[in-house]
Amino acid sequence: MTSVEEPARPNGRIRDAARTKAEILDVATKEFARSGFAGARVDEIAARTRTTKRMIYYYFGGKxxxxxxxxxxxxxxxxxxxxxxxxxxxxxxxxxxxxxxxTFDHHERHPDFIRLVSIENIHEAEHIAASEKLGRIGSPALDVIRRILESGQRSGLFTADVDAVDLHAMISSFCFFRVSNRHTFGALFGRDLVAPDLREHYRKMLGDMVIAYLTADRAAD
Amino acid sequence: MTSVEEPARPNGRIRDAARTKAEILDVATKEFARSGFAGARVDEIAARTRTTKRMIYYYFGGKxxxxxxxxxxxxxxxxxxxxxxxxxxxxxxxxxxxxxxxTFDHHERHPDFIRLVSIENIHEAEHIAASEKLGRIGSPALDVIRRILESGQRSGLFTADVDAVDLHAMISSFCFFRVSNRHTFGALFGRDLVAPDLREHYRKMLGDMVIAYLTADRAAD
DNA sequence: TCTCTAATGTACGAACTAGTACGTTAGTGA
DNA sequence: TCACTAACGTACTAGTTCGTACATTAGAGA
Known part of the structure; x- marks a missing residue:
């Protein structure tokens, strides 16, 4: 997330569209992630910015x-x-x-992103659907998975009946859940899935799980 | 979810605390699940009820x-x-x-529940923390898992280094993600994880994954 | 140096929203 | 049948909250 942190010139306002825009995005990211879409306050976002609410409407049009x-x-x-x-x-x-x-590391390092995605799902992905940018960019990870999978299947290492999107879902679900459901899971089962001393454990567990699935002999069950 | 659907006596109001309470809960469940906590409107909940907003405050105290x-x-x-x-x-x-x-079936049958849990996580499980009821009731499923796991490990069928809470997290993460992230995943990757004709596929995939993990020879990697 | 516009700030309003003051009535128990 | 209370309805308010009308200025280019 491109953070903005230039020492503003002593006094008098400075004009820098790019900086203002980026600063609004920074603050808005935190606010939306913290409070959800409806819970986030435009006034609050503006207040945490070096600019005013007016600029949010000027650059983005609306909440x-x-x-x-x-x-x-x-x-x-x-x-x-x-x-x-x-x-x-x-x-x-x-x-x-x-x-x-x-994937595991990225989810861990970007809890705000996880929260935003959770929020977007509550809204049934309507913003993604409305966005030009987000519509037409397939995940690069998917292509990578596809190639690895093919190679593994060709060599007979992996069982044949696995598809890249499914594998991506499998990996993502574990990484995502661990961060997104951290609080309810912790409150109900008394275990903090994101506790630092369990990090390596879960990182290994994910890898073990995926490899076990890919190399298992399906006849065995 | 205990639904309420008695044909109200022709006219004149009927007094039934239990029914009114349950009806409010039914409607509130849908509203909160649809719009999130901040997005849900108390007036809207009241309007969809046969009673008034006053009763929400009378029975529950507040939003x-x-x-x-x-x-x-x-x-x-x-x-x-x-x-x-x-x-x-x-x-x-x-x-x-x-x-x-x-677990898979239950998640599929209760999308509103999934949404409520997602919402509660956005709020960092503060309501669970504040609730007497929710605090002290460990999951029965956890005990079941514990016993199966022990039995499987004793007989040498399962690898030893697995813990019940972790296994529960593994199973839940897949089931939960499939429903909770259905919309963003669908929008970005063009696959509806909850499509009826993929149901059996994912149900089997989950089982295969868990069993593969439990029966894998960890030395193999 | 002058002009012109993109960038910015201030002040305000209309609509909404959680919550409440006050009044009413069904139905139970004496 | 009478009194009393739990259950209910109406109307209102105080405070928010998104959005905008209007005024101003920095600074790039002529």
Whole structure:
């Protein structure tokens, strides 16, 4: 998330459209993630900014479009991370494990993103649906998974009946749930899924699970 | 969810505290699930009821407590279902698979519950924390898992290093994500995880995954 | 140096929203 | 049948909250 932190010139206002816009997005991201769409207050977002509410409407048009812009930027970050994925030189098993770890790490490092996605799901993805940008950008991770999967299946290492989207769902669900449901799970079962000393445990567990699934002999059950 | 649907006596108001309360809870469940906590409108809830807003405050005290009551009832439903779980006569592999299926089915049948839990997580489980009822009722499912796991590990069928809470998290994460993130996942990857014709596929996939994980030879990777 | 516009600030309003003061009545128990 | 209370309805308010009309200015280009 491109943060904004230039020391403003001593006094008198400075004009910098890009900075103002980015600062609004930064603050809005935190506010929406904290309070949900309806719970977030436009006035509050403005107050935490060096500019005024007027600018939110000037640049984004309204609360709804602001949220869409926040989502767009949040998704662009994860796509960037996926694009930097470099696992194709590894053997299939190591590659999948690495991919799972990178996904795991990204979810852990971006709890605000998780919350935004949860919120967007409450709203049935209407902002994604309305967004030009978000509509037409398939996940780079998916292509990577597809290639690893093919390679693993060709060599007979992986069972044949697995599809890239499904595997992505499997990996994401664990990573996502661990962060998104941390609070209710913790309150009900007394275990903090995001506790630092359990991090390695769950990271390994995810990898073990995915590899076990991919290499299992389905006849065995 | 105990629905209310008695044909009101022709005209003249009827007094029935239990019915009124239950009706408010029914409507509030839908409203909160649809719009989130902040997005839900007390007036709207009242309007969809045969009674008035006054009664919401009379019986529940306020919006916050109403949401807590909604959550309490929603959780009681899943606990009931878990209590009816009868798998201990099966062998460990079949028992775990059955447990996974029951969890899968319950999530699918109660999307409103999933949404409420998502919403409660946005609010960092503050209502659960504040609730007497919800605090002290460990999941019956957890005990069942514990017993199956022990049995499976004793017989050498399952790998030893698995814990009941972790397994519950693994199963829940897949079931939960499939419903909770249905919309964003569908919008971004073009696959409806809850499409009826994929139901059996994902139900089997979950079972395969869990069993593969439990029976895998960890040295293999 | 002058002009013109993108960028910015202030002040306000209309609509909404949680919550309540006050009054009414059904129906139960004496 | 009478009194009393739990259950209910109406009308209102105080405070928010999104959005905008109007005024101003920094600074790029002529």
């Amino acid at each position: 709804e479009q602001l949220f869409t812009a926040v989502l767009e930027r949040a998704y662009s970050v994860i796509r960037q991370a996926e694009q930097e994925l470099d696992v194709e030189h590894l053997d299939p098993v190591a590659a999948i494990r690495r991919l799972a770890e990178v | 916050e407590q109403l949401f807590t009551a909604v959550l309490e009832r929603a959780y009681s439903v899943i606990r009931q279902a878990e209590q009816e779980l009868d798998v201990e006569h099966l062998d460990p592999v079949a028992a775990i698979r059955r447990l996974a299926e029951v």
